[in-house]
Amino acid sequence: MPERADDERPGPSDAGPVSRIADQVAAFHRAYGLPVRDRPVDALEVGEMALRQALMDEEVGELREAALAGDLIEVADALADIVYIAYGTAHVYGIDLDAVLDEVHDSNMTKLGPDGRVLRRADGKVLKGPDYRPPDVARALGLDEV
Template sequence: MKRSFAERIAFMNSMYGLPSNSSPTVPENVQDRLKKFKATLLDEVNEIDDIVKLADDGASKDDIVVAIADLLGDVIVYCRSEALKYGIPLEQVLDVIMDSNESKLGADGKPIYDENGKFLKGPNYWKPEPKIRELLESAASNR
């Protein structure tokens, strides 16, 4: 049976000697770790320029979409691995964020846009941070 993505990330972190925590943790060297993570993500984001160049040079749509898929996949792997280092249950955090995003709809259940097409928050919108805090506090108390 194939392991889940989260299980594979945990195995990868173990294999490469990267931190792995089962509950929310902030390490002593958090500033250094965050700076390194930012540098890694910026390297990935800068690959977008390579993809733009591919498109400018007339690469096939198949080659372009493969490059985009690889870029997006790499970013997700880095983010999921980083979450594990901090003991953050990322899939549950994403559920809270998506629930919050869905609360942005208008009272009629439809998106609300301003005159420039920007998506606005509806009357039932709620910020995700308090629920994320609850989730992380609950995860920490289950140590």
């Protein structure tokens, strides 16, 4: 079981509101002895990261199978598991994923072209317009103050 002293976040961050899912996944991690770090760490132990990656790969595979089978229930289940694992991985790294998502959303909203139109690639992907601002993830993580 991981060391718990400086590694555990007692509740929602003082930096701002934490989503219900972030709290739920933190509760799961605590109940099962998984890390919930309150400060970002640059790297995980090899085994810890391998587990997080394997969990995500497994769920993405399940999503692919469900989508190909046209099984909406299993698509929804796989998507929920992917989000759950993403939040869990964020807790393991000590990342406030809600803050990062807010920053990425704000950045994504700057992709519009100057005329307010969406620029798209042939396959439908939204492209970056001339006023695009990349996300300041370091700021979202509170690492720009260090």
